[in-house]
Amino acid sequence: xxxxxxxxxxxxxxxxxxxxxxxVIPVATFIIGGMRRTEISKHSAIxxxxxxxxxxxLLSASVPFxxxxxxxxxxxxxxxxxxxxxxxxxxxxxxxQATFKNTTGxxxxxxLEGILNDRKKNDTRVKVSEEGLEFEVFFFAGVYADDGTKxxxxxxxxxxxxxxxxxxxxxxxxxxxxxxxPASPATKNPIDKLFPYTRVHEARINPPTAIxxxxxxxxxxxxxxxxxxxxxxxxxxxxxxxFDTKSQDPVFFASFQDQRDFGRPNGGxxxxxxxxxxxxxxxxxxxxxxxxxxxxxxxxxxxxxLAQK
Amino acid sequence: xxPLRTRTAFSxxxxxxxxxxxxxxxxxxxxxxxxILWSIESGSSHETELIIEKKQxxxxxxxxxxxxxxxxRYLPTELYDAVAxxxxxxxxxxxxxxxxxxxxxxxLLNPGPMFFTGTKDPLTNPAAAxxxxxxxxxxxxxxxxxxxxxxxxSGTAEDQMKYLLTFYEADIATDYPGGGKDDSIVVVxxxxxxxxxxxxxxxxxxxxxxxxxxxxxLGLTGGKLYxxxxxxxxxxxxxxQVFNNIHQISLVTDESFGATGNPRQLTEGRRTTSTAKFGxxxxxxxxxxxxxxxxxxxxxxxxxxxxxxxxYSVSRQK
Numbered sequence: 001x002x003x004x005x006x007x008x009x010x011x012x013x014x015x016x017x018x019x020x021x022x023x024v025i026p027v028a029t030f031i032i033g034g035m036r037r038t039e040i041s042k043h044s045a046i047x048x049x050x051x052x053x054x055x056x057x058l059l060s061a062s063v064p065f066x067x068x069x070x071x072x073x074x075x076x077x078x079x080x081x082x083x084x085x086x087x088x089x090x091x092x093x094x095x096x097q098a099t100f101k102n103t104t105g106x107x108x109x110x111x112l113e114g115i116l117n118d119r120k121k122n123d124t125r126v127k128v129s130e131e132g133l134e135f136e137v138f139f140f141a142g143v144y145a146d147d148g149t150k151x152x153x154x155x156x157x158x159x160x161x162x163x164x165x166x167x168x169x170x171x172x173x174x175x176x177x178x179x180x181x182p183a184s185p186a187t188k189n190p191i192d193k194l195f196p197y198t199r200v201h202e203a204r205i206n207p208p209t210a211i212x213x214x215x216x217x218x219x220x221x222x223x224x225x226x227x228x229x230x231x232x233x234x235x236x237x238x239x240x241x242x243f244d245t246k247s248q249d250p251v252f253f254a255s256f257q258d259q260r261d262f263g264r265p266n267g268g269x270x271x272x273x274x275x276x277x278x279x280x281x282x283x284x285x286x287x288x289x290x291x292x293x294x295x296x297x298x299x300x301x302x303x304x305x306l307a308q309k
Numbered sequence: 310x311x312p313l314r315t316r317t318a319f320s321x322x323x324x325x326x327x328x329x330x331x332x333x334x335x336x337x338x339x340x341x342x343x344x345i346l347w348s349i350e351s352g353s354s355h356e357t358e359l360i361i362e363k364k365q366x367x368x369x370x371x372x373x374x375x376x377x378x379x380x381x382r383y384l385p386t387e388l389y390d391a392v393a394x395x396x397x398x399x400x401x402x403x404x405x406x407x408x409x410x411x412x413x414x415x416x417l418l419n420p421g422p423m424f425f426t427g428t429k430d431p432l433t434n435p436a437a438a439x440x441x442x443x444x445x446x447x448x449x450x451x452x453x454x455x456x457x458x459x460x461x462x463s464g465t466a467e468d469q470m471k472y473l474l475t476f477y478e479a480d481i482a483t484d485y486p487g488g489g490k491d492d493s494i495v496v497v498x499x500x501x502x503x504x505x506x507x508x509x510x511x512x513x514x515x516x517x518x519x520x521x522x523x524x525x526x527l528g529l530t531g532g533k534l535y536x537x538x539x540x541x542x543x544x545x546x547x548x549x550q551v552f553n554n555i556h557q558i559s560l561v562t563d564e565s566f567g568a569t570g571n572p573r574q575l576t577e578g579r580r581t582t583s584t585a586k587f588g589x590x591x592x593x594x595x596x597x598x599x600x601x602x603x604x605x606x607x608x609x610x611x612x613x614x615x616x617x618x619x620x621y622s623v624s625r626q627k
Contacts, residue, residue: 016332023336030343044357048364055368059375070506087560088572090501092511138561142506144494153486156505157494159380160480161387161473262383269379269495271506272372273513275560294566296559296575298514299365300497302372304379 040295043280046129047297051276054127054137055299057115058272064106065305068270070141074101077113079122085138097125098141127276138275143267146259157269159257268305274298358577362548362613365515369497369546370617373519376495377481377542381621384477389625391473392526392540478521481544499558499572512572514560516552520545522616537624544617550576551609576609 072081081096100109116137117125125137147156259268276297381388484493490502497517504511522543556574563570
């Protein structure tokens with residue numbers, strides 16, 4: 001006898017479809033969400049790599065210190081700060097972006113601009129990654145310029161150091177000739193108290209007559225400088241003085257060099273602020289505005305003027 | 310015909326409902342797969358944000374290297390003297406003159422390559438045989454002048470030998486000299502401030518800092534040169550997502566994604582975690598939970614730190 005073969009009933013199909021729908025729809029949501037997160041992470045990683053490349057180029061010797069125009073007035077690179085997007089009004093009142101300028105013996109500004117800009121547009125900077133993703137680039141810079149002819153430690157970048165004084169070697173006779181102080185070593189004269197840890201013996205046996213005899217390497221005093229012992233003492237004290245900003249008490253043993261002394265009135269250190277902005281769902285070129293999907297990455301660093309002079 | 314009806318009935322019961330069983334099995338597999346995928350993607354996006362913060366700290370540390378190099382370029386002799394003192398090396402040592410040829414006087418005129426070695430002060434004890442100023446491993450011998458700020462008043466002699474170096478390193482840092490945004494030169498903060506470099510009302514994208522971690526001389530024992538040496542500079546950069554309620558911000562995008570309002574905050578939101586488990590009736594479930602507020606605040610206020618190192622040659626040039 002033939003065996004009866006039964007198929008699937010309509011009820012089974014309906015129940016199975018309902019179960020499948022109840023499971024697949026959320027699963028599809030999870031999968032789509034996961035793919036979107038992957039895309040966001042991928043864009044972030046690409047942005048980070050691109051930003052790091054740009055910042056490394058800016059810090060390298062291939063971008064001379066003098067080629068960066070912090071105020072963006074130079075249009076040598078084909079763009080000017082006035083045309084590029086500026087900061088928000090609440091951030092330094094719409095500070096313009098920095099640009100590059102041509103310098104003698106340096107690379108062309110147009111070539112340097114290529115570090116930040118692939119599209120050659122002058123109203124925004126756009127870099128395109130190897131994957132074809134677009135990122136808007138923002139570059140701000142500022143120099144720590146010299147404030148005046150004298151070091152102003154609260155207003156400008158200065159270099160602090162402790163000079164290396166020494167005690168004249170006339171110690172066999174225990175006759176400290178600095179400052180015209182008493183000779184006896186037993187009195188523990190103030191020179192010991194001033195410089196107990198920094199005495200270096202130098203082969204000078206002539207009595208010192210100028211401040212530079214005491215402190216090798218110091219700038220030469222003005223012509224005609226012949227201080228009395230008392231004045232010399234005060235001058236040494238003044239030269240060594242740094243004022244504690246809180247107590248206004250003098251801090252001995254510290255001196256400050258001004259950038260102007262190094263031939264850097266325009267400053268030797270520059271702050272670099274680099275930003276990248278992108279939208280994972282679209283490209284800038286398509287003219288789509290930024291939305292809640294917009295992501296940003298910001299890096300800050302500093303560049304010193306290390307070129308030989 | 311009893312056996313036929315029995316077999317038919319049995320066959321029908323065997324084959325009924327098999328489609329439902331298969332669908333349920335497939336659904337379980339898909340659910341587990343989706344949960345695994347979700348969990349992996351959650352982890353990788355968190356890692357990307359952490360890497361970004363560490364990269365921000367890395368570039369601050371590199372900026373510190375540039376700041377230090379600038380100072381090394383203009384004050385090389387002071388740097389050499391400072392590092393020499395820190396290890397008790399006499400920066401003025403003259404190889405061309407014999408030691409102690411002239412007796413006690415000569416030992417003072419040219420005390421030898423190492424002068425932080427003994428315990429006797431030659432100025433108070435000229436007959437002392439050793440050439441000595443400080444016992445490097447001993448306690449402080451000379452009392453520092455009183456009332457002088459910045460001068461080390463305690464610690465071992467070795468600590469005090471480093472005070473030239475301490476002063477040299479002190480201003481290769483953010484937040485110097487004052488310690489705050491209003492009385493320091495190099496500052497990195499997203500609070501509005503008068504930035505010496507960027508102008509009034511400037512805001513950096515985040516709060517960060519850099520400092521010299523260490524400046525160590527690398528000469529080998531017995532093999533030190535006496536007019537130049539190698540130093541290892543280590544600088545540290547730190548960045549915060551949030552510091553004292555100061556968030557990371559955009560400089561060009563406002564809260565409404567325009568260009569006129571308050572800066573948009575870029576701080577990461579609270580994380581969600583998804584875990585799979587078997588729930589009612591042994592069906593797989595996806596349980597989502599938000600990061601605890603205290604954990605979130607703690608994570609945002611944790612500093613991300615990176616180190617940069619550089620090896621440089623330094624010599625006495627005056």
